[in-house]
Amino acid sequence: MVSTQIALERQRVYGWLITIDTFLGGTGSGAFLISFILALLNRNEPITKIGTLLGPLLVLSGTFFLLADISSKARVYRIVANPLSWMSRGTLILAAFVIFGLAYSLPSFALSGWTESNLGKGIGIIAAIFAVLVSVYPGFLFGRVKRIPFWSVANLPLLFFLSSCCCGIAILLLIGPLATSALGESSLQQLRIAGILLIAGQLLVLGTLLETARHGSIATAESSRLLKTPMFIIGVIIAGTVVPLGLLSYSVIISNVIITNVSTSIASLLLLIGGLLLRQGIIRAGVYLPLQ
Amino acid sequence: MVGDQLPERRFFRMARYAMVINLDKCIGCNTCAVACKVENHTGPDVFWCSVEYKEVGIYPLVSLQFLPRSCAHCANPPCVEVCPTGASFQRQDGIVLINYDKCIGCKYCIIACPYGSRYYNKEIKGYFGVELTPYEKLGYKQHQKGAVEKCNFCIHRVEKGEVPACVEACPVEARYFGDLDDPSSAVSRLLVSKHAFQLLPEVGASPNLYYLRG
Numbered sequence: 001m002v003s004t005q006i007a008l009e010r011q012r013v014y015g016w017l018i019t020i021d022t023f024l025g026g027t028g029s030g031a032f033l034i035s036f037i038l039a040l041l042n043r044n045e046p047i048t049k050i051g052t053l054l055g056p057l058l059v060l061s062g063t064f065f066l067l068a069d070i071s072s073k074a075r076v077y078r079i080v081a082n083p084l085s086w087m088s089r090g091t092l093i094l095a096a097f098v099i100f101g102l103a104y105s106l107p108s109f110a111l112s113g114w115t116e117s118n119l120g121k122g123i124g125i126i127a128a129i130f131a132v133l134v135s136v137y138p139g140f141l142f143g144r145v146k147r148i149p150f151w152s153v154a155n156l157p158l159l160f161f162l163s164s165c166c167c168g169i170a171i172l173l174l175i176g177p178l179a180t181s182a183l184g185e186s187s188l189q190q191l192r193i194a195g196i197l198l199i200a201g202q203l204l205v206l207g208t209l210l211e212t213a214r215h216g217s218i219a220t221a222e223s224s225r226l227l228k229t230p231m232f233i234i235g236v237i238i239a240g241t242v243v244p245l246g247l248l249s250y251s252v253i254i255s256n257v258i259i260t261n262v263s264t265s266i267a268s269l270l271l272l273i274g275g276l277l278l279r280q281g282i283i284r285a286g287v288y289l290p291l292q
Numbered sequence: 293m294v295g296d297q298l299p300e301r302r303f304f305r306m307a308r309y310a311m312v313i314n315l316d317k318c319i320g321c322n323t324c325a326v327a328c329k330v331e332n333h334t335g336p337d338v339f340w341c342s343v344e345y346k347e348v349g350i351y352p353l354v355s356l357q358f359l360p361r362s363c364a365h366c367a368n369p370p371c372v373e374v375c376p377t378g379a380s381f382q383r384q385d386g387i388v389l390i391n392y393d394k395c396i397g398c399k400y401c402i403i404a405c406p407y408g409s410r411y412y413n414k415e416i417k418g419y420f421g422v423e424l425t426p427y428e429k430l431g432y433k434q435h436q437k438g439a440v441e442k443c444n445f446c447i448h449r450v451e452k453g454e455v456p457a458c459v460e461a462c463p464v465e466a467r468y469f470g471d472l473d474d475p476s477s478a479v480s481r482l483l484v485s486k487h488a489f490q491l492l493p494e495v496g497a498s499p500n501l502y503y504l505r506g
Contacts, residue, residue, distance in 0.1 A: 009408075011403055013399045013402050013403050013412075014399075014403065069398070069399075070396050070397055070398050071396065071397030071412075071414075071437075071438035071439075072395065072396040072397050072438050072439070073396075075377070075393075075394065075395075075396045076396055078376070078377035078378070078379075078394055078396060079376045079377060079396060079398070080376070081376065081377045081378045081394075082375055082376050082377065082378050084373050085373065085374050085375060085376040085400070086374065087374065087376035087398060087400050088376040091376070141400075144370075144373075144374055144404065145370075145403050145404050146370065146404075146406060146495040146496065146497075147403075147404070147405070147406040147408075147492070147495060148403070286403075288408065289406070289492060289495070291344070291359065291361070291407065291408075291491050291492065292344075292346055292357070292359060292491075
């Protein structure tokens with residue numbers, strides 16, 4: 001028999017599997033988008049090829065975690081049956097991104113001049129559009145849950161998009177210095193500057209989200225309180241956002257290549273960890289509206 | 293249907309079913325929850341019908357308020373909209389059902405439901421140990437492991453012209469069930485005559501589960 005005292009309750013349905021799925025999806029879409037923009041700017045270093053290949057592969061690997069969360073895997077083909085559902089839409093978006101992303105990336109390893117061709121650029125643009133959709137759709141999927149007001153906010157998709165771009169840049173900066181000739185110094189600088197701007201944007205949107213939640217309803221205030229954990233404050237805000245912002249800013253102004261590369265790599269690693277913990281925090285802090 | 297509708301009217305229009313619960317009468321006995329379990333053979337962690345309590349007032353003037361809960365069979369059901377496979381669907385009479393054979397267990401509907409009325413059937417387990425009793429073996433056939441389930445307004449009873457088990461079992465007759473499109477039905481008359489409210493109207497689900505208080 002259930003006779004329970006009514007209290008604020010957080011959601012316990014979605015956990016680490018969905019967190020990792022959205023993280024890999026965001027990082028992959030961000031990596032593709034940034035690499036594609038670099039390629040459009042005629043920066044056809046090897047890193048753009050690696051980035052556009054890594055993107056769809058990361059998104060694909062994320063779907064395995066999504067599948068792990070679904071109990072009836074034999075019936076998973078039905079997941080696209082309802083176009084009104086953001087889960088159906090998201091599956092179609094993910095599939096389209098993987099298909100167009102690989103269609104853009106794979107020929108670039110075999111065909112010279114593929115990314116400069118009209119067909120290549122056309123496929124790349126379509127893939128880039130789907131990359132943007134991949135990065136924002138989790139915000140819409142969570143935002144459809146009206147019972148969790150912390151999620152039903154307009155800037156959640158924007159936060160996911162900015163985080164995806166930050167994680168995408170992070171993984172490119174992590175790979176770039178490992179293959180020293182893969183990314184020219186000017187491209188590295190451009191990525192660092194872009195990273196600084198995106199991290200600042202992410203910090204602004206996250207701050208707005210948390211402050212609005214703190215002064216909102218009883219449920220959003222509880223969500224805001226649940227985020228005041230060491231993992232979120234240290235992992236996301238300090239180590240995952242502020243420290244990388246400082247390190248990347250330092251890397252931009254300093255001229256010593258070794259120190260620059262080391263600080264860039266540390267910043268990238270922290271950004272990736274911060275991106276994962278950001279998603280974990282937001283999913284975990286979903287508090288239901290009380291019924292009474 | 294349910295004593296309020298002339299038989300021949302069934303052939304000319306579809307009903308719009310709703311439930312009304314008089315909170316001034318409810319004593320929090322949980323008979324409805326038990327009747328639901330007996331009728332629908334739900335497992336130990338699944339409560340299609342439950343009662344919540346809330347303490348109000350300051351000592352020594354403290355009282356308990358009871359809130360019976362079940363699926364509200366909303367007019368704009370968020371669960372149907374978010375279900376990616378179409379397993380959750382709504383009949384023309386407003387009753388929201390789940391086709392277990394289509395459900396993939398993604399649990400999106402559980403989160404989307406404004407009233408927390410859905411349950412994920414992770415495993416089939418009995419009340420009295422690992423081995424299921426003959427009664428449980430018979431009853432659990434209605435359920436499917438890995439699917440989401442919820443109150444279905446005892447659709448098997450409603451289609452026979454009966455009321456849901458929770459309505460019949462309530463010892464203080466706090467529950468009413470009927471057709472909102474029939475102005476002579478008990479639910480229609482109660483909603484007009486007394487102060488009625490819905491839970492969380494701001495989420496826009498338009499639940500067909502109403503409460504009376506005061």
